[in-house]
Amino acid sequence: MEQVLNPLAIAHQHVVFEDGLTLDGGAHLPRLVVAYRTYGTLHPSRDNAILVCHALTGDQYVAEPHPLTGKPGWWEMLVGPGKPVDTERYFVVCANVLGGCMGSSGPRSPRDEDTAELWGTDFPPITIRDMVRAQARLIAHLGIERLFAVIGGSMGGMQVLEWAATYPERVFAAIPIATAAYHSAQNIAFNEVGRQAIFADPDWAGGRYWREGRIPARGLAVARMVAHITYLSEQALTRKFGRRLRAASVLGPYSDVFEVESYLQHQGSSFVRRFDANAYLAITRAMDYFDLAADHGGEVAAAFAGTKTRFCLVSFSSDWLFPTSESRAIVRALNRVAANVSFVEIETDKGHDAFLLDEPDFHRTLRGFLDGCAQHAGLSSAGAP
Amino acid sequence: MEQVLNPLAIAHQHVVFEDGLTLDGGAHLPRLVVAYRTYGTLHPSRDNAILVCHALTGDQYVAEPHPLTGKPGWWEMLVGPGKPVDTERYFVVCANVLGGCMGSSGPRSPRDEDTAELWGTDFPPITIRDMVRAQARLIAHLGIERLFAVIGGSMGGMQVLEWAATYPERVFAAIPIATAAYHSAQNIAFNEVGRQAIFADPDWAGGRYWREGRIPARGLAVARMVAHITYLSEQALTRKFGRRLRAASVLGPYSDVFEVESYLQHQGSSFVRRFDANAYLAITRAMDYFDLAADHGGEVAAAFAGTKTRFCLVSFSSDWLFPTSESRAIVRALNRVAANVSFVEIETDKGHDAFLLDEPDFHRTLRGFLDGCAQHAGLSSAGAP
Numbered sequence: 001m002e003q004v005l006n007p008l009a010i011a012h013q014h015v016v017f018e019d020g021l022t023l024d025g026g027a028h029l030p031r032l033v034v035a036y037r038t039y040g041t042l043h044p045s046r047d048n049a050i051l052v053c054h055a056l057t058g059d060q061y062v063a064e065p066h067p068l069t070g071k072p073g074w075w076e077m078l079v080g081p082g083k084p085v086d087t088e089r090y091f092v093v094c095a096n097v098l099g100g101c102m103g104s105s106g107p108r109s110p111r112d113e114d115t116a117e118l119w120g121t122d123f124p125p126i127t128i129r130d131m132v133r134a135q136a137r138l139i140a141h142l143g144i145e146r147l148f149a150v151i152g153g154s155m156g157g158m159q160v161l162e163w164a165a166t167y168p169e170r171v172f173a174a175i176p177i178a179t180a181a182y183h184s185a186q187n188i189a190f191n192e193v194g195r196q197a198i199f200a201d202p203d204w205a206g207g208r209y210w211r212e213g214r215i216p217a218r219g220l221a222v223a224r225m226v227a228h229i230t231y232l233s234e235q236a237l238t239r240k241f242g243r244r245l246r247a248a249s250v251l252g253p254y255s256d257v258f259e260v261e262s263y264l265q266h267q268g269s270s271f272v273r274r275f276d277a278n279a280y281l282a283i284t285r286a287m288d289y290f291d292l293a294a295d296h297g298g299e300v301a302a303a304f305a306g307t308k309t310r311f312c313l314v315s316f317s318s319d320w321l322f323p324t325s326e327s328r329a330i331v332r333a334l335n336r337v338a339a340n341v342s343f344v345e346i347e348t349d350k351g352h353d354a355f356l357l358d359e360p361d362f363h364r365t366l367r368g369f370l371d372g373c374a375q376h377a378g379l380s381s382a383g384a385p
Numbered sequence: 386m387e388q389v390l391n392p393l394a395i396a397h398q399h400v401v402f403e404d405g406l407t408l409d410g411g412a413h414l415p416r417l418v419v420a421y422r423t424y425g426t427l428h429p430s431r432d433n434a435i436l437v438c439h440a441l442t443g444d445q446y447v448a449e450p451h452p453l454t455g456k457p458g459w460w461e462m463l464v465g466p467g468k469p470v471d472t473e474r475y476f477v478v479c480a481n482v483l484g485g486c487m488g489s490s491g492p493r494s495p496r497d498e499d500t501a502e503l504w505g506t507d508f509p510p511i512t513i514r515d516m517v518r519a520q521a522r523l524i525a526h527l528g529i530e531r532l533f534a535v536i537g538g539s540m541g542g543m544q545v546l547e548w549a550a551t552y553p554e555r556v557f558a559a560i561p562i563a564t565a566a567y568h569s570a571q572n573i574a575f576n577e578v579g580r581q582a583i584f585a586d587p588d589w590a591g592g593r594y595w596r597e598g599r600i601p602a603r604g605l606a607v608a609r610m611v612a613h614i615t616y617l618s619e620q621a622l623t624r625k626f627g628r629r630l631r632a633a634s635v636l637g638p639y640s641d642v643f644e645v646e647s648y649l650q651h652q653g654s655s656f657v658r659r660f661d662a663n664a665y666l667a668i669t670r671a672m673d674y675f676d677l678a679a680d681h682g683g684e685v686a687a688a689f690a691g692t693k694t695r696f697c698l699v700s701f702s703s704d705w706l707f708p709t710s711e712s713r714a715i716v717r718a719l720n721r722v723a724a725n726v727s728f729v730e731i732e733t734d735k736g737h738d739a740f741l742l743d744e745p746d747f748h749r750t751l752r753g754f755l756d757g758c759a760q761h762a763g764l765s766s767a768g769a770p
Contacts, residue, residue, distance in 0.1 A: 185625075185626045185627055185628065185643075186619045188628070188646065189610075189646070192610070192643075192650075193578075193610045193649070196603075196610060199603075200582070200585070201585060218584075219585060221581070222581050222582045225574075229578065237574060238571070240570075242570055243569075258573050258673065260574050260577070261573065264574055
């Protein structure tokens with residue numbers, strides 16, 4: 001059994017912006033809380049900061065054990081001393097996204113300071129750009145004028161693109177990984193299945209489950225299960241499980257016969273102990289809304305006109321949720337505005353999840369690009385005084 | 386609104402086998418009911434019968450309005466007078482599968498003649514081969530010794546393969562469409578998500594919902610929604626819906642903002658009015674169990690050793706649920722036993738669903754293959770006395 005604590009009992013490092021945040025949807029969030037973690041040391045010149053943007057179900061615990069589950073940080077393979085994102089060289093920041101459930105303002109946070117009442121489904125709709133604006137407040141609060149790099153995969157990659165589009169002067173290098181400039185109809189459809197599964201759970205209670213001490217565990221687990229299938233390639237599922245049986249006899253019960261089923265059920269049930277259903281609704285919705293072209297007169301290229309940011313896009317050959325073609329479309333848009341852009345498709349059979357896994361080619365790519373950018377930016381090298 | 390009647394109030398044409406059926410799982414079904422429909426006329430020589438095998442959520446109403454929904458038969462484009470499966474020439478039979486909910490023995494049928502008690506989840510686990518054995522009883526009952534052809538797509542294609550493997554002497558031609566020799570880990574995973582959504586619905590009531598006058602409508606709808614995504618290609622979803630909005634404002638509620646969402650919700654809610662949740666569980670389970678190689682010493686080829694049946698396999702280029710590679714694998718296995726086999730991959734962006742849609746190349750292929758087989762079999766031509 002994993003160790004799991006009461007989510008609301010955890011104190012997360014955070015900063016409060018009492019003036020709040022006005023959102024793309026027009027609502028004004030009266031009080032903005034951004035929970036975050038940092039790794040490494042900010043140079044006195046404040047030029048070595050890297051912002052890591054997390055994906056749908058990620059959080060700010062990039063390179064240290066997760067406070068709820070005790071599991072290693074979700075990108076420990078990539079971020080740490082001597083790692084590709086070298087914390088002996090760079091100052092790494094990661095914030096829990098707006099709408100999240102690990103300390104930043106979201107459906108599970110209190111409506112205001114004086115009340116225990118949670119936002120729940122009354123939390124206003126948010127966009128990826130709203131998430132980025134909240135991060136920008138944090139970055140300014142940390143005294144960082146320009147980020148050396150912004151990095152993220154999947155929904156994290158959407159944030160990277162939005163950073164480069166919204167704050168071009170504040171991003172020296174941008175690394176959008178396994179992502180797209182808009183959420184496709186198929187991806188919206190999969191998200192919608194997850195949302196309907198949550199709505200169908202009577203313990204969701206119209207979003208007011210916290211008030212009644214309930215959790216829509218079954219609906220949220222189904223949402224996680226269907227999403228998890230999309231994170232893996234068909235080959236990865238076949239390699240990991242194939243048609244291997246759990247039960248002694250194949251003609252057993254309706255469920256839990258094949259290993260792949262138990263695996264998915266485990267993914268579902270462990271997820272609900274660390275994630276909030278209303279946050280899942282809010283964040284999947286933000287992903288669905290994401291459409292960089294629509295926000296820039298119908299042209300992705302227009303989002304990056306005149307950019308000086310150096311881009312490195314990474315895709316994974318067996319990723320069918322954010323296929324290589326989507327990254328190529330972004331590269332073409334960047335080429336159209338003569339941006340400085342490189343692109344690598346990593347050969348792997350691990351699917352979308354590859355950005356979280358041990359993929360040496362990917363890690364080499366990231367290290368090399370950051371090294372190159374550090375030279376261009378005139379950053380002092382690792383270990384130098 | 387579609388017209389939908391009470392499912393249990395419908396009388397389906399059927400035959401009862403009082404000696405029942407012994408199943409692959411070892412259980413003996415004490416009484417076997419096979420509901421079926423026929424189209425066209427059986428020659429006095431009984432050599433012109435074509436068995437159509439339906440897919441997961443299909444039924445025996447191939448070429449006439451559905452008695453519950455009033456919609457056209459699911460394969461009216463293909464089956465009828467002058468159509469590729471020409472009912473002026475062939476005698477077409479289609480049975481509701483064992484485990485189904487349109488009159489054949491299944492979870493929604495009475496346990497025995499004298500009771501109103503339904504099987505529910507006590508219905509024993511079934512396999513694709515069990516479905517085929519039930520069909521074989523019907524075919525014998527109709528006085529047909531050898532079927533001129535067996536045709537089916539998706540799970541229907543699995544039945545075609547099983548017919549050719551189990552009763553090689555009774556199948557002159559076999560046309561497995563958009564299918565595979567086994568259910569993949571990914572397909573099992575998607576089925577499992579659907580089942581978990583049904584289990585999570587409190588109205589499922591442990592499978593005894595009929596007794597309490599309830600229907601697990603939300604869980605079954607979620608199951609249908611996720612399955613429906615897999616039936617369409619990414620391109621088809623994009624072409625049909627893209628990111629078109631339903632709501633006036635994009636930053637609206639959590640759901641029902643994009644057209645693709647409403648479409649899926651409609652697919653889900655209309656499905657629950659015509660389909661039984663326990664039947665869905667039983668049939669998806671049968672699909673998951675399907676593994677022709679495992680049943681024949683680990684070799685698909687062994688299932689067809691010495692076969693005289695003429696095969697025509699059809700796949701669709703954008704089908705990612707039963708991709709072309711799976712059909713090719715069957716073709717290779719048939720080649721290894723020097724079977725008479727042809728194979729066509731139809732170029733289309735419509736995904737798995739293409740086997741149910743207007744695909745002229747597919748229809749021409751089917752008509753041509755049947756014509757050729759009719760010549761080889763010495764069938765009298767259409768309209769001849």
